[in-house]
Amino acid sequence: MATFINSKTIFRLLVLPCLLLYSSIAHNSSSVEATMHTNNWAVLVCTSRFWFNYRHMANTLSLYRTVKRLGIPDERIILMLADDMACNTRNKYPAQVFNNENHRLNLYGDNVEVDYRGYEVTVENFLRVLTGRHETSVPRSKRLLSDEGSHILLYMTGHGGDEFLKFQDSEELQSHDLADAVKQMKEKLRFKELLIMVDTCQAATLFNQLQSPGVLAIGSSMRGENSYSHHLDSDVGVSVVDRFTYYTLAFFERLNIYDNASLSSLFSSYNPSMLMSTAYCRRDLYQRRLEEVPVTNFFGSVMETIHTDAAYKALSRKDSGRFKAQMSLDQSVHHHERRTLINVNDQDEILNTKAEDQQGASTCPFTSFYEKLRKGENVDSLVNYGLVAMLPLLGVSSWLFQ
Amino acid sequence: MQKMGKQKNKTASFSFWNWVIASIIFRLILIYFPKNLNLASRPEVSTPLTSFRRLAEGYWLKQLSMSPYAGSMYHGSPLLLSLLGPLTVKRIEGQPNHLLYSLVSVIADVVSAILIRATGKNLRLAYLRSLESLDIVKQTKASGEFFKILSPGDAAALIYLWNPFTIVACVGLSTSPIENMAVILCLYGACSRLVPLAAFGWVIATHLSLYPAILIIPVIFLLGCGPDAPPRKLFLQKNDKEEVLNKSKLPLGFSWRPITHFAFWALLWSAYVLVLCGISLKQFGGLWEMFKSTYGFILTVEDLSPNIGVLWYFFAEVFDFFRNFFLIVFHVNILFMIMPLAIRLNHRPCFLAFVYIAIFSMLKSYPSVGDSALYLGLLGWFVNELADIQFSFFLFCGYVGVSLLSPVMHTLWIWRGTGNANFYFATAMVYACLQIILVVEGVSAMLNHDRKLRNLTTSKPQDAKS
Numbered sequence: 001m002a003t004f005i006n007s008k009t010i011f012r013l014l015v016l017p018c019l020l021l022y023s024s025i026a027h028n029s030s031s032v033e034a035t036m037h038t039n040n041w042a043v044l045v046c047t048s049r050f051w052f053n054y055r056h057m058a059n060t061l062s063l064y065r066t067v068k069r070l071g072i073p074d075e076r077i078i079l080m081l082a083d084d085m086a087c088n089t090r091n092k093y094p095a096q097v098f099n100n101e102n103h104r105l106n107l108y109g110d111n112v113e114v115d116y117r118g119y120e121v122t123v124e125n126f127l128r129v130l131t132g133r134h135e136t137s138v139p140r141s142k143r144l145l146s147d148e149g150s151h152i153l154l155y156m157t158g159h160g161g162d163e164f165l166k167f168q169d170s171e172e173l174q175s176h177d178l179a180d181a182v183k184q185m186k187e188k189l190r191f192k193e194l195l196i197m198v199d200t201c202q203a204a205t206l207f208n209q210l211q212s213p214g215v216l217a218i219g220s221s222m223r224g225e226n227s228y229s230h231h232l233d234s235d236v237g238v239s240v241v242d243r244f245t246y247y248t249l250a251f252f253e254r255l256n257i258y259d260n261a262s263l264s265s266l267f268s269s270y271n272p273s274m275l276m277s278t279a280y281c282r283r284d285l286y287q288r289r290l291e292e293v294p295v296t297n298f299f300g301s302v303m304e305t306i307h308t309d310a311a312y313k314a315l316s317r318k319d320s321g322r323f324k325a326q327m328s329l330d331q332s333v334h335h336h337e338r339r340t341l342i343n344v345n346d347q348d349e350i351l352n353t354k355a356e357d358q359q360g361a362s363t364c365p366f367t368s369f370y371e372k373l374r375k376g377e378n379v380d381s382l383v384n385y386g387l388v389a390m391l392p393l394l395g396v397s398s399w400l401f402q
Numbered sequence: 403m404q405k406m407g408k409q410k411n412k413t414a415s416f417s418f419w420n421w422v423i424a425s426i427i428f429r430l431i432l433i434y435f436p437k438n439l440n441l442a443s444r445p446e447v448s449t450p451l452t453s454f455r456r457l458a459e460g461y462w463l464k465q466l467s468m469s470p471y472a473g474s475m476y477h478g479s480p481l482l483l484s485l486l487g488p489l490t491v492k493r494i495e496g497q498p499n500h501l502l503y504s505l506v507s508v509i510a511d512v513v514s515a516i517l518i519r520a521t522g523k524n525l526r527l528a529y530l531r532s533l534e535s536l537d538i539v540k541q542t543k544a545s546g547e548f549f550k551i552l553s554p555g556d557a558a559a560l561i562y563l564w565n566p567f568t569i570v571a572c573v574g575l576s577t578s579p580i581e582n583m584a585v586i587l588c589l590y591g592a593c594s595r596l597v598p599l600a601a602f603g604w605v606i607a608t609h610l611s612l613y614p615a616i617l618i619i620p621v622i623f624l625l626g627c628g629p630d631a632p633p634r635k636l637f638l639q640k641n642d643k644e645e646v647l648n649k650s651k652l653p654l655g656f657s658w659r660p661i662t663h664f665a666f667w668a669l670l671w672s673a674y675v676l677v678l679c680g681i682s683l684k685q686f687g688g689l690w691e692m693f694k695s696t697y698g699f700i701l702t703v704e705d706l707s708p709n710i711g712v713l714w715y716f717f718a719e720v721f722d723f724f725r726n727f728f729l730i731v732f733h734v735n736i737l738f739m740i741m742p743l744a745i746r747l748n749h750r751p752c753f754l755a756f757v758y759i760a761i762f763s764m765l766k767s768y769p770s771v772g773d774s775a776l777y778l779g780l781l782g783w784f785v786n787e788l789a790d791i792q793f794s795f796f797l798f799c800g801y802v803g804v805s806l807l808s809p810v811m812h813t814l815w816i817w818r819g820t821g822n823a824n825f826y827f828a829t830a831m832v833y834a835c836l837q838i839i840l841v842v843e844g845v846s847a848m849l850n851h852d853r854k855l856r857n858l859t860t861s862k863p864q865d866a867k868s
Contacts, residue, residue: 379681379682379684379685380484380682382681383480383481383484383678383681383682384484386674386677386678386681387481387484387485387678390602390674394598394599394602397598397667398591398596398598398599401596401597401598401663402595402596
């Protein structure tokens with residue numbers, strides 16, 4: 001009797017851990033991502049207006065320039081500027097925005113594409129951009145058209161405080177709003193990984209409510225600390241850049257598009273005494289180790305090139321595993337060297353081209369035609385043949401079946 | 403006498419071709435005006451379904467490997483993209499833009515005119531044959547002479563070619579000439595008992611714009627009974643009266659064999675067309691996407707930009723709660739008229755087709771003048787039967803007035819801002835009223851004509867009552 005009770009209790013004791021083990025295995029397997037990193041997006045937001053907030057505009061434009069220099073095209077950058085400093089009547093240098101008193105770089109250049117300008121930069125529009133819930137009339141250039149393979153850089157600067165960020169001096173974005181938007185994005189598979197970088201006072205508090213996996217958050221200061229501007233430009237008359245962004249840019253100016261610097265080196269380059277605040281990085285939601293993530297995963301856009309002759313087709317999931325293996329292999333080979341662009345061909349294509357080159361005569365035309373059809377090439381010519389064949393078919397059938 | 407008749411026929415056909423060539427030259431002259439006289443931007447000419455700009459946009463999207471229906475610009479068939487798409491981008495040095503596309507429209511118009519003429523000849527032969535079998539040829543001798551001067555085929559073809567609406571639709575780079583050609587091909591095939599051709603025309607016409615689907619009923623009547631003829635009752639009455647056992651003079655009864663052939667060929671052609679469309683849209687969502695963007699767009703009236711129809715104004719102000727209800731009402735408005743007309747006019751399938759075309763050209767989601775051009779041309783087939791139509795002068799003046807005032811009201815509303823939408827909608831309403839009057843008076847004139855024939859057959863043999 002005692003043994004019977006004992007075995008039953010033992011059985012019950014074993015069931016619970018087994019269930020826990022099973023659920024943890026299931027969770028782990030579900031958290032293994034089957035998607036491949038296919039594109040990079042950047043959402044750069046400057047939330048302050050008025051002339052004395054020149055530095056926030058310069059921050060955002062500097063990061064815009066950096067991100068473009070490292071490879072993200074304008075189509076994948078959403079730039080939101082709350083005010084126009086370049087053509088402000090108080091700007092001594094019209095159509096020019098500087099982030100340094102040496103005036104070496106004109107950030108406004110020839111090639112700035114602002115998507116949301118002036119009063120369009122509101123909390124509502126910002127949240128609409130993130131979640132993708134727009135009116136039908138909003139053009140494509142104003143939408144964040146990311147998908148499940150996107151890495152998104154979200155950079156926000158302006159005035160902030162404990163769990164809020166001020167927009168346009170009249171409204172605020174709170175930490176739970178941001179967390180909610182990010183959660184919606186995760187549900188709708190709008191990003192694979194998200195890097196949020198905030199340069200405001202008490203920036204780290206904005207990340208308090210984030211819960212979604214795959215999010216890395218870097219803030220310029222902790223709770224109770226202010227983020228300071230770097231220096232005052234006596235010619236322009238206002239401070240032209242913030243410290244956090246200044247040192248971030250100092251890090252990036254050393255890089256070019258092929259460099260392999262990792263996020264941990266970016267974060268370790270922040271010196272609290274120079275920043276006059278403690279930069280904070282929230283990594284608990286981010287599964288990968290920062291040492292192995294190159295900065296160009298978020299700030300640039302270096303992709304391996306897959307060469308096909310067919311019209312663009314999104315890669316299917318079963319191919320992604322194959323390419324991932326090749327990518328990691330190449331990374332380990334060129335770890336500290338210049339990374340070269342990789343030409344990865346479809347297996348079938350390699351075989352086909354080799355066969356044709358070597359033999360000179362192609363295989364049976366029907367099988368090659370069928371292969372082409374299967375791969376979706378020359379669809380247009382097939383449709384054209386079909387249309388042209390319609391006419392003689394019509395004529396013959398009308399003549400035969402009078 | 404015969405020689406003179408032959409010479410007259412020759413001169414008649416010679417002058418017909420003269421007129422055709424003159425119309426081609428006239429169209430070419432208009433095409434060479436700069437920017438096609440901006441006709442392509444008129445809402446009366448280019449609707450979301452027939453616009454040339456949208457075709458070019460759809461083709462460009464396709465070339466960029468995006469779905470041609472992205473952005474809700476293009477709503478037509480993918481086959482038109484493959485056929486006409488390359489013509490939208492081809493430029494010849496020193497010639498006006500889109501010259502090749504305009505030439506395609508001109509060729510489509512000429513082919514339609516030739517087919518209308520051939521069908522008209524068929525109709526005339528059938529009419530004469532039926533008059534002979536009713537033994538009332540002598541009484542209608544006056545109209546018989548009239549036949550020789552202007553046959554219905556020539557009249558209809560020339561009206562179609564020289565109708566300002568057709569010319570404007572051709573020069574204004576819309577796809578209406580091609581849609582009209584498909585409908586006329588279908589009717590020609592049905593009149594000439596070429597079943598594969600009729601099935602092809604019907605499938606293509608339905609594929610390009612949804613509404614010609616209702617023409618299946620006149621096509622079935624044409625294939626089953628033959629072209630227009632007086633009611634069967636007359637033939638039976640005549641035989642009963644005179645007790646003539648000559649059955650060969652009776653018209654053929656309804657035969658089902660051509661109908662089964664038609665069904666087979668229609669299925670074959672629709673499978674062919676759908677397979678081609680499916681292949682060309684395989685990567686962009688396939689056939690369901692195509693149906694949603696073409697037929698779905700037509701049926702749900704998504705685009706409310708002004709046109710010469712009456713739906714846009716109404717759907718701009720209807721509440722969302724009632725929107726589906728009124729969509730059903732407007733489309734059933736067309737469907738309700740099919741059955742009664744089919745019952746009443748089953749002995750005259752070509753006229754039934756004309757009435758159906760007039761009805762759906764008026765009540766379709768996005769009408770344009772190209773659609774009206776079709777039925778105004780087909781009106782020419784019935785110049786003899788409809789000679790006594792009432793209000794003909796009023797209708798003619800009304801059409802002229804509306805076609806002149808409608809652009810004026812549009813300019814007042816959009817460009818000058820001194821008018822509003824009601825100005826433009828007023829002309830659209832008047833246009834709809836004119837079309838309704840035309841249909842009603844046309845049907846009553848045709849029925850009067852049948853009544854007249856019945857009186858002629860049942861009356862005692864006397865002098866000609868014309």
